[in-house]
Amino acid sequence: MKGYGIFNRTVKDLGLRRIFGNPGSTEIPMLRGTSDYVLTLHDSISVGMADGYSQYSGRPSLVNLHTLPGVANSMAFIHTARMNRAPVIITSGQQDSRHAFYEPLLWHDLKSLVGSAVKYSYEVKNPEDIERALKRAYAISLSPPSGPVFLSFPMEVMDQEGEYMGLDYSTPNLQILNSGEVERISELIGRAKNPAFVAGSELDQYGGIRELEELASHLGVPVFSEPLSSRATFNSSSDNFAGELPPASTAINMALLQYDLIVNFGGEFTLYPYLPSPLLPGKKIVSVGMSPSYKHGDCVFSNPKLFLNALLLKANGKWSFRKQEDQGNAGLIAREKKVMGVNYVLQRARKHFSGYTIVDEAISSSLLVRKNMGYSQKSYFTARSGQLGWGLPAAAGISMLRDKVLEIVGDGSLMYTIQTLWTISKYNLPVKILVLNNEGYTILKSFSSSFYPGVENSEFLSFSYNIVDVAKSLGIESRVADPELKEMDWLAQGSEAKLLVANVPKTVPRLFI
Amino acid sequence: MPPFFPTSEVNATLSQILPEAEITTSTDFEMNASEVLVATTFTKVDEALISKMPNLKFVQIASTGYDNVDTDSLRKRNIKLANIPTANKESVAEHVITMALAQLKNLLYFHNEIVNGNWPFLTNSSELMGKTFGIIGMGAIGKRLAERLLYFGTNTIYYDPARITDEEEENLGVSYAPMDELLRKSDIISLHVPLTKETDRFMGEKEFGLMKDGSIFINTARGEVVNEAALINAIKSKGIRACIDVYANEPPDPTGELFKVPNVLFSPHVAGVTVESQQRFITDTISNVLKYVQGLDPSYQVL
Ligand SMILES: Cc1ncc(C[n+]2csc(CCOP(=O)(O)OP(=O)(O)O)c2C)c(N)n1
Numbered sequence: 001m002k003g004y005g006i007f008n009r010t011v012k013d014l015g016l017r018r019i020f021g022n023p024g025s026t027e028i029p030m031l032r033g034t035s036d037y038v039l040t041l042h043d044s045i046s047v048g049m050a051d052g053y054s055q056y057s058g059r060p061s062l063v064n065l066h067t068l069p070g071v072a073n074s075m076a077f078i079h080t081a082r083m084n085r086a087p088v089i090i091t092s093g094q095q096d097s098r099h100a101f102y103e104p105l106l107w108h109d110l111k112s113l114v115g116s117a118v119k120y121s122y123e124v125k126n127p128e129d130i131e132r133a134l135k136r137a138y139a140i141s142l143s144p145p146s147g148p149v150f151l152s153f154p155m156e157v158m159d160q161e162g163e164y165m166g167l168d169y170s171t172p173n174l175q176i177l178n179s180g181e182v183e184r185i186s187e188l189i190g191r192a193k194n195p196a197f198v199a200g201s202e203l204d205q206y207g208g209i210r211e212l213e214e215l216a217s218h219l220g221v222p223v224f225s226e227p228l229s230s231r232a233t234f235n236s237s238s239d240n241f242a243g244e245l246p247p248a249s250t251a252i253n254m255a256l257l258q259y260d261l262i263v264n265f266g267g268e269f270t271l272y273p274y275l276p277s278p279l280l281p282g283k284k285i286v287s288v289g290m291s292p293s294y295k296h297g298d299c300v301f302s303n304p305k306l307f308l309n310a311l312l313l314k315a316n317g318k319w320s321f322r323k324q325e326d327q328g329n330a331g332l333i334a335r336e337k338k339v340m341g342v343n344y345v346l347q348r349a350r351k352h353f354s355g356y357t358i359v360d361e362a363i364s365s366s367l368l369v370r371k372n373m374g375y376s377q378k379s380y381f382t383a384r385s386g387q388l389g390w391g392l393p394a395a396a397g398i399s400m401l402r403d404k405v406l407e408i409v410g411d412g413s414l415m416y417t418i419q420t421l422w423t424i425s426k427y428n429l430p431v432k433i434l435v436l437n438n439e440g441y442t443i444l445k446s447f448s449s450s451f452y453p454g455v456e457n458s459e460f461l462s463f464s465y466n467i468v469d470v471a472k473s474l475g476i477e478s479r480v481a482d483p484e485l486k487e488m489d490w491l492a493q494g495s496e497a498k499l500l501v502a503n504v505p506k507t508v509p510r511l512f513i
Numbered sequence: 514m515p516p517f518f519p520t521s522e523v524n525a526t527l528s529q530i531l532p533e534a535e536i537t538t539s540t541d542f543e544m545n546a547s548e549v550l551v552a553t554t555f556t557k558v559d560e561a562l563i564s565k566m567p568n569l570k571f572v573q574i575a576s577t578g579y580d581n582v583d584t585d586s587l588r589k590r591n592i593k594l595a596n597i598p599t600a601n602k603e604s605v606a607e608h609v610i611t612m613a614l615a616q617l618k619n620l621l622y623f624h625n626e627i628v629n630g631n632w633p634f635l636t637n638s639s640e641l642m643g644k645t646f647g648i649i650g651m652g653a654i655g656k657r658l659a660e661r662l663l664y665f666g667t668n669t670i671y672y673d674p675a676r677i678t679d680e681e682e683e684n685l686g687v688s689y690a691p692m693d694e695l696l697r698k699s700d701i702i703s704l705h706v707p708l709t710k711e712t713d714r715f716m717g718e719k720e721f722g723l724m725k726d727g728s729i730f731i732n733t734a735r736g737e738v739v740n741e742a743a744l745i746n747a748i749k750s751k752g753i754r755a756c757i758d759v760y761a762n763e764p765p766d767p768t769g770e771l772f773k774v775p776n777v778l779f780s781p782h783v784a785g786v787t788v789e790s791q792q793r794f795i796t797d798t799i800s801n802v803l804k805y806v807q808g809l810d811p812s813y814q815v816l
Contacts (some may be wrong), residue, residue: 056746250803253529277530335664450800451809505686513800 003158006130008033010164015136016062016089018045019399024066026093026106029158031064038427040393041419043070047077048393048417049147049400051086052359056206056229057382058400060087061139067092067152070106076391079117080385081148084230085205085291087141088148089134090114094123098152107140110152119145123152127162135169143172145291146205174290177304177310183302183315185263185286186314187284187305189219192261192284195318198245199234200226200267202289209234209377211308212265218239218312220319222398224255226267230377230384232375233267239322244370245269248513250277257377260284266304267430269292270384273451273512338507340483342436345502346372349406349434350487356404357381360392361413362436364443364509370406389416395425395431402432403495411437411501417467418470424497425475432491433499435475452513462506526653530799531806540565548801551575558582571805577601577785579676579815588814594816595801600793601785602657608784609658609703609731610641610665615778616729617641642666647690647699650706650734651677652769658703659685670695696723701731708735716740721747729754733784737762743773749773758784 001009004455005426011019017035021027024042040046043065050061066070071078071092079301081088095107111121117311120140130153137149161180189195195217203209213235218221222242225233234241245252247270256262264279266289269279275506285296288307292299300307328472329343335343342365350373360369370380381398392414440462445459448455455461471478478499481487491500519793520536527534537545540556554560554576563569563586574582577597587594615621618638622682625632633794648655662669663686670690680775682688690698702724716732717740724730724747732739736759747753754776763782771777778806801811 250530250799254526257529275803277803278532281529281532314534357710451804453810455814511805 001149001162001164002055003127003153003162004030004032004125006162006164007134009151009160010131011062013166014060014134014169016138018053019064020050020401021064022046022066022070023064023508024070024093024106026067026095026155027064028093029178029478030091030093030153032158037064037193038423039381040423042417043073044077044378044389045393045417045420045423047074047088047090047217048390048420049185049423050088050396051081051084051390052394052397053379053400054086054088054397055205055394055413056083056357056378058399060089060138061397062152062211063088065090065092067094067106068113069106069152069287071109071113075113075117076353076387078114078148078150080383080387082119083200083384086148089137089141089144090118090148090150091229092150092152094152094154096156096387097338100154103444106230108297111150113236114150118148121150121152123154124157127160128165129159130157130162131165131167135167139171142174144174172271172305174302175306176290176303177306178300179310181288181300181302182307182310182314184466185288186311186316189221189263189288189311190317192227192317195219195221195261195263195317196224196242196256196259197221198226198262198264198267199223200265200289201229201231201233202266202375203234204232204293206266206290206303206305207239208265208303208305208308209428211305212241213238214313215308215312216321219315220321220325221317222259222321225256226264227252228270228272228384229267230382232377232380236370236375237376241323242321244367246274247272249279250275250513253277256280256283262286263288264296265289265308270423272386273447275513287391288330294363299491310491328453335485339483339505340366340503341469342504343372345436345481345504346408347407347486349373352488353404353432356406356432357398357402359391359395359398359405359407361388361407361409363410363413364438364446364511365387365408365410365436365504367511373408388413390421392417392431393434396420396429397494399424399429399431400427405431407431407433409433409435410442411464412441413438419474421471421476421497421499422475429497430495431497433471433497435467435499435501436492436504437464437467437501438504440506441506442506443511445508446511447452449508450510456508458495467499469499517718520718520805524584526545530744530803532791537600549573549805551798551802552581554578554581554655556581558587560586563587563592571595571802573798573802573803573805573811584816592816593805593811595811595814597794597797597801598813599653600797601787601790602654603793604706604790605654605784606661607787608758609756610661611778612731612733612758613646613701613703613729614641614755615775616756617644621778622754629709641701644668645670645698647695647702648687649692649695649702649704649791651675651687652705652707655705656681656685658705659687667701670698692720693723696720697725699728700725703731704734704738706738708737712738714738714740715744717752718741718743721751721753724751724753727752727754729756731756733758735759737764745770745774746763748777752776755776758782 045065050063054061085387143148161226227245227247264287286417288300399405445456481502551573574596646667648671669687672692672695756778758780807810
């Protein structure tokens with residue numbers, strides 16, 4: 001069997017049916033015999049789609065990029081997949097190694113290019129490598145912390161003779177309970193004056209949201225969400241939900257001021273911007289999860305769901321946290337209706353899109369997206385890396401697995417990977433897209449006015465373009481919302497992809513200090 | 514420090530913000546090595562204090578007014594000074610609207626009648642909706658007032674030597690009028706100017722003379738921007754209804770004539786003071802000190 005045959009066979013056996021990619025000459029040899037290829041019109045979009053697909057399914061996905069240019073074009077997305085812990089297997093063709101010495105067109109040392117953005121990288125040397133490298137990459141992508149891996153395939157290997165061996169491979173067992181620590185942590189909680197829990201993305205990834213809800217309600221302890229999570233961390237409508245921690249040291253310290261013990265289940269304290277306060281000085285912090293960062297002292301390696309189940313049987317204590325009753329916001333919505341305010345738009349979206357998975361790249365409005373739309377298991381995704389252009393491809397990737405996906409995106413972010421609309425249209429993906437158009441980079445204006453006043457008025461932070469025409473030209477039905485938002489109805493109807501632009505105010509919210 | 518002041522709680526909070534910071538409740542120390550001084554308007558930041566703080570580089574006043582600071586002494590030593598000018602705009606805006614409504618709805622009169630055992634049958638109360646509301650001074654407070662008035666349906670006009678942009682005018686629903694025109698057209702006038710050489714007693718005989726009979730005049734800015742005799746005259750001769758929060762001397766002489774003329778509503782320089790505005794002063798003060806500590810220019814720098 002030739003190299004490309006082994007490639008195809010291995011991919012099939014691993015259940016990696018689809019290939020997300022954008023091809024070049026160096027990939028043509030390996031793509032012979034490929035049937036389920038999803039074409040994206042920019043390399044990076046493949047990685048973004050695979051990222052969404054993998055996060056939603058919890059399974060590895062396969063990407064094929066065009067050697068140096070394709071991989072280089074996708075670097076930010078590969079890094080994002082790493083931050084999102086998305087098990088994406090990235091493959092690329094590579095120049096024929098028999099003349100690599102001459103550094104031919106398109107050649108580059110790809111392993112050094114992907115560098116630390118992936119968990120594992122390898123360039124195959126012969127046909128035997130193909131099967132074993134793919135199987136190894138598959139397993140590594142899933143081992144905690146899950147994340148992207150990279151394999152490079154020199155062209156000539158694809159035509160060398162080898163054999164498909166049907167090698168054994170394993171996927172990591174994620175059902176690991178660190179039972180020895182349950183007693184200790186439950187005692188810590190029992191002895192605390194005032195404990196708080198932090199919920200992180202691992203609870204959505206490995207399970208445990210329901211269990212944490214039960215534990216928190218049993219003990220009367222508040223649950224904060226980790227700052228800037230890549231996905232849902234908890235059930236935001238729970239009575240024990242205390243809101244989201246802000247991503248800056250002073251603000252985190254203030255939110256957790258009254259608590260002496262902080263137990264973090266599968267989360268991180270992601271920070272930006274810098275503030276001079278040290279993070280949580282003098283607090284006892286315990287982190288429980290499949291990949292604790294070891295940045296804060298006491299860490300317990302365990303599947304969070306299993307650990308929470310065990311804690312539920314042991315933990316004792318009685319505190320009295322209950323979130324404040326929702327006072328409603330009809331007045332705010334009525335005022336915002338006059339100016340097509342973001343809360344008004346999102347409240348309407350909430351009515352039409354309940355039960356949808358939200359993919360959020362609304363940037364200056366992201367906080368409002370989470371507040372208005374709420375979240376629970378697998379219902380919310382965003383990029384943890386701060387990179388723009390991820391949302392639309394990720395939404396497209398998720399929409400291959402379920403037909404209720406709403407992408408909420410800023411007019412700035414939309415433009416980084418606008419070609420995704422072509423892929424959505426070509427493969428009939430059921431993505432609904434809501435664009436919050438504030439004609440510029442509002443979050444950068446807000447940042448400027450907080451830290452570098454004056455810059456917010458710079459011309460380079462504002463722009464506008466005809467979003468509807470651009471979307472139509474790429475094959476997506478598209479409209480601008482009228483003040484009554486009747487089009488929200490239109491957007492929700494049918495399963496075909498549609499895009500709605502809401503022209504929201506250009507006022508700059510205060511998001512930083 | 515008053516006994517109710519929660520010093521230990523404040524210290525606990527402070528230790529989570531900047532562990533090296535400390536709170537001092539009196540200024541009669543010998544020497545202090547601090548680089549940053551945070552004070553309210555009630556602490557005199559004068560030569561005597563500054564000379565005891567040789568490392569001082571930045572003074573943050575946790576309020577709008579900073580007349581307690583000897584700016585010359587700071588300037589001499591190249592010490593930065595900042596205040597917090599925006600934290601009370603909400604409370605002032607609400608106070609102004611409260612006063613205007615109290616006048617329009619004759620609340621004082623009704624209250625006194627009922628307390629005195631009478632039951633008034635007739636009223637000439639009127640609505641804020643549809644009135645022309647003149648704002649003199651379109652800074653942070655003037656703008657917030659205009660924003661709030663939008664929902665009352667007033668016709669809002671403003672005067673400021675520095676006109677705001679067309680876009681801002683459109684968003685706030687206000688139009689510009691020269692001072693004389695504003696005085697002539699408005700049913701209600703509210704002052705939002707700082708006290709400077711130009712504004713010192715700038716509301717005088719001529720200005721009050723231009724105002725409509727029976728119109729409402731509100732001062733939550735500074736007592737000194739109004740010529741009090743001219744105001745009293747206007748109250749007597751034109752039935753101007755006044756709302757006064759600020760006085761040239763505070764507290765004012767209670768036997769003064771201003772307190773004897775009819776239809777005047779008083780408050781004791783509290784338009785900007787609410788529980789919420791004090792909280793904002795604290796938050797903004799902390800933000801500004803953090804900015805300084807991380808090496809950025811603090812906001813609202815006055816020196
Ligand atoms: C790939 C990439 N380029 C640039 C940036 C810098 N950046 C961060 S936020 C932002 C503006 C986002 O604008 P938009 O999506 O319209 O959201 P808004 O802030 O207006 O709500 C930019 C340009 C980035 N994070 N990633």
